[in-house]
Amino acid sequence: MITNVNNNRHDSVLNKIGNTPLIKLHSLSNDNIKFFAKLENHNPYGSVKDRAAYWMITDAEKKGLLKKNYSIIIEPTSGNTGIALAGIAKHLGYGIEIVIPEKASTETKKIIKSLGAKIYETTDDLCPKVGSGTDQSIALATSIASSRPQIYYSPNQYSNEANFFGHYTGTGPEIWKQINGQITHFFTGVGTGGTITGVSTFLKEKNPKIKIIAVQPQLNHLIQGLRNFEESSKPELFIKREQVVDDWITITNDEAFREVKTILNNDHMLVSPSSATVYAAMKKYKFEHTPKNCIVGIFADDGRKFKSIYVNQNVLTPNEFDSALLQSKHMPKITYN
Numbered sequence: 001m002i003t004n005v006n007n008n009r010h011d012s013v014l015n016k017i018g019n020t021p022l023i024k025l026h027s028l029s030n031d032n033i034k035f036f037a038k039l040e041n042h043n044p045y046g047s048v049k050d051r052a053a054y055w056m057i058t059d060a061e062k063k064g065l066l067k068k069n070y071s072i073i074i075e076p077t078s079g080n081t082g083i084a085l086a087g088i089a090k091h092l093g094y095g096i097e098i099v100i101p102e103k104a105s106t107e108t109k110k111i112i113k114s115l116g117a118k119i120y121e122t123t124d125d126l127c128p129k130v131g132s133g134t135d136q137s138i139a140l141a142t143s144i145a146s147s148r149p150q151i152y153y154s155p156n157q158y159s160n161e162a163n164f165f166g167h168y169t170g171t172g173p174e175i176w177k178q179i180n181g182q183i184t185h186f187f188t189g190v191g192t193g194g195t196i197t198g199v200s201t202f203l204k205e206k207n208p209k210i211k212i213i214a215v216q217p218q219l220n221h222l223i224q225g226l227r228n229f230e231e232s233s234k235p236e237l238f239i240k241r242e243q244v245v246d247d248w249i250t251i252t253n254d255e256a257f258r259e260v261k262t263i264l265n266n267d268h269m270l271v272s273p274s275s276a277t278v279y280a281a282m283k284k285y286k287f288e289h290t291p292k293n294c295i296v297g298i299f300a301d302d303g304r305k306f307k308s309i310y311v312n313q314n315v316l317t318p319n320e321f322d323s324a325l326l327q328s329k330h331m332p333k334i335t336y337n
């Protein structure tokens, strides 16, 4: 049973979670079809995962599972959940330990450490696999937590219903209102499945005709935060409501990285690899010809944590990255400490 989490703390940072902007993508839109991006980098710790982290912590507090200045939150994550949990835990007076694949960007790990979290690195794939015996991150977090259950609490975003509810009561209604109910297609990547199941369940209750397209990266991908379900088993949270998905589209690393520059040149934003993946999917998808198509995609975070990946993959030179960072629109200031 999920307690009703109300984002009404009299608190300057946590009060700013959610209500992110929806902007028109001029590079894709024309008279017949309009494309929009929901810019989740406007959350205080920089990504869509602020919502899940905040909901899971508040839900645990209401259930009496956390004690201030005593409890330690431990979680396996490929990045953004770690940043969000670390920021919020620090703010609320909880300890924080994060288990993260070593392939996550160096910038991501640095941010998590700067927020005061202890880090355990594993040799896992970028997105921890969920499945018995296959995943070191989840196994390690579980074993540390179970060694001292009175101190440790693991939210387990892969099965925690509060993750779903953060999107069902927040992201979904925000999109519906921002687009005046005109949305015809929704695109997002899948990590735990919280975003896609939460937003889509809400949207389909409003209008069952809205098409939900799940975006997955290629096998052996470089897209932090997303999963390919041929190489990674489906999280429990996703399986519970996976019938909301109408269609799947797979995007290669090259297709995604190519769009980083397109979006930079045409929409003047420095986006993350996963946002470029969603953009590439919206561009590649074969829409039925109707005059009313109105497409919304989730841009889960922005590009600032990915200089090392963009430079290594020859997406941008170091100088191009630095000037993109300075000139990019929609790059709110984030203080990570």
Ligand SMILES: Cc1ncc(COP(=O)(O)O)c(C=O)c1O
Residues within 6 Å of the ligand: 048, 049, 080, 188, 189, 190, 191, 192, 193, 194, 195, 196, 224, 225, 226, 274, 275, 298, 300, 301
């Ligand atoms: C970087 C990143 N994190 C998280 C998510 C969504 O994750 P979840 O399925 O856990 O809600 C996405 C989805 O687009 C993403 O790109």
